[in-house]
Amino acid sequence: MLDLDGTLVDTLGDFAAVLALTLRDLGLRTVGRDFIEHTIGRGGEHLVRMTLAEAGGAPELFDRAWALYQRHYAAVNGEHAIVYPGVVEGLALLRAAGLPLAVLTNKPAAPARELLRRKGLDGYFAHVFGGDDFPRKKPDPLPLLKTCEALGTPPSATWMVGDSRNDAEAARAAGCPLVLVTYGYNHGEDVRAVPALRHVNRLDEISADALS
Numbered sequence: 001m002l003d004l005d006g007t008l009v010d011t012l013g014d015f016a017a018v019l020a021l022t023l024r025d026l027g028l029r030t031v032g033r034d035f036i037e038h039t040i041g042r043g044g045e046h047l048v049r050m051t052l053a054e055a056g057g058a059p060e061l062f063d064r065a066w067a068l069y070q071r072h073y074a075a076v077n078g079e080h081a082i083v084y085p086g087v088v089e090g091l092a093l094l095r096a097a098g099l100p101l102a103v104l105t106n107k108p109a110a111p112a113r114e115l116l117r118r119k120g121l122d123g124y125f126a127h128v129f130g131g132d133d134f135p136r137k138k139p140d141p142l143p144l145l146k147t148c149e150a151l152g153t154p155p156s157a158t159w160m161v162g163d164s165r166n167d168a169e170a171a172r173a174a175g176c177p178l179v180l181v182t183y184g185y186n187h188g189e190d191v192r193a194v195p196a197l198r199h200v201n202r203l204d205e206i207s208a209d210a211l212s
C-alpha cells in the first residue's frame with residue numbers, strides 16, 4: 001500500500017494553486033506555502049478548514065470553500081505536481097517482484113485516480129483507494145485493513161509506504177510493517193524521528209530483496 005501525496009507525487013504546487021484560487025473567490029488573503037506543506041495529509045476537508053482559519057475566514061464559509069476547492073482541484077489536478085525521483089523505478093521493481101500494489105491516500109478517490117492517470121502511474125496498481133472510500137481516514141487503521149482485504153494479504157505481510165506520522169499511526173494500529181520516505185510532508189516535523197522498519201530517500205531503495 002502506497003500513500004500518494006508526498007510519497008509518489010509532490011503535489012504541493014497543486015494544493016498551493018487550488019487554495020489561492022479558492023481564497024481569491026472568497027475574497028480572502030492567500031496562505032503561505034509552508035503552512036500548506038505542514039497541513040497536507042489529513043484529507044482535503046481538513047486542509048480547507050485549517051486554511052480558512054489561517055486566512056481569517058469564518059468557519060461558516062466551509063461549505064462554499066469546499067465546493068470551490070473541489071471544482072478548482074479538478075481543473076488544476078497534476079498541473080503543478082511532480083512525480084518524485086525513484087518512484088517509477090521503485091514501482092517497476094515492486095511489480096517485477098510480483099507484489100500486488102495499491103494506492104491508499106486521504107485524497108478523495110476521483111482526483112487521486114485522475115492524478116495517477118495524468119502522471120502515467122495508473123498502470124501499476126490493482127486498487128486505488130481515497131479518503132472518501134471508507135467511513136474513516138488515516139490515521140485510523142480502517143482504510144489500511146480494507147486495503148489489505150482488497151489485496152488479499154494479511155496486515156502483518158502488507159507493507160505501508162508513506163511519508164508522515166499519519167501513515168505511521170495508521171500502520172501501527174493496523175499491524176502493518178511501515179516504510180517511510182524522507183522527502184514528503186510530515187506536518188513540519190523530521191520524519192526520521194518517526195519509528196519505521198526503514199526510512200528511504202527514494203522509492204527504488206525498497207528492493208525486492210528487502211521485501212522478501
Ligand SMILES: O=C(O)COP(=O)(O)O
Pocket residue numbers: 003004005006040041042043044104105106107108
Ligand atoms: O491530505 C490529502 O489530501 C492527501 O494526503 P495523502 O495522499 O498523503 O494521504
Ligand SMILES: [Mg+2]
Pocket residue numbers: 003004005006007041162163164184185
Ligand atoms: Mg502523504
